[in-house]
Amino acid sequence: MKINLERLRKGTLKMLILEALDKKPMYAYEIIKSIEAKFNGIYKPSPGSIYPVLKQLVTNNLVSIEEKDNKKIYCITDKGKDTLKNMKTEVKTIFSSKNHYRKLVSELFDLGLILYSYKDSLNEENFNKIQSILERCRSEIEKTLDEAKQS
Template sequence: MKMNLERLRKGTLKMLILEALNDKPMHAYEIIKTIEKKFHGIYKPSPGSLYPVLKQLLESGMITIEEKDDKKIYVMTDKGKEAFEKMKNEMTNVFTKNNQYRKVVNQLFEIGLIIYNFRDKLNDDEYERINDIINGCKNEIEDLLNKLK
């Protein structure tokens, strides 16, 4: 069973955008910087990933655009606020009701932080070795999960 990672990423980015806009209306650059700050520079969405999600949120009526000083300002609608609260509650339920799941996710996040902390010291060969280790781990997990079918 292959997960659609692109769909997962877009769903996560959708929530991050709504979370940013929940604080205040923003233009796209502010949204990117808000998300980057939340992740302490580890993750920064590109404009190429942000704009398709913004378009989807506009089409679904979760956000609107206001023009201010010739800039597009994205504003969350009531529908967007409701959707964000629902997503937030679902995430809270996932992380509080299943302690084992939370432990696994925390481990993955810690791996990301370790790599981030050494990012300037690693060469291409070391990155390749890390990538091989992670791919091996991913394959083992996928094999385990496929046995659950």
């Protein structure tokens, strides 16, 4: 079973954008900065990832656009607030009902923090070694999950 990481990222980004706009209407740049602040600088979405998701949110009537000084200000709609509430409920359900899943996600988050803390001292050789380890790890995890699914 292959997980569509791009879809997962877009779903997560969709929720992060709606959360930002739930606080106040914002320009796209402000949305990016709000998300970056939420992750203490560890993650900053690019304009290239934000704008397609914003377009989709507008198309689905989850976000509306107001013009001010020839700039777009994005606002969450009532439908967007309902969607955000449902998304948050779904996330809470996943993490509360599957304690072992939460432990795995916590381990992955800790790994991400370790990598981030060494980002400035990581040379190309170590980067390549770590990337290879992560690729093998992902492959082993997918193999394990596929075998479990077939059992």
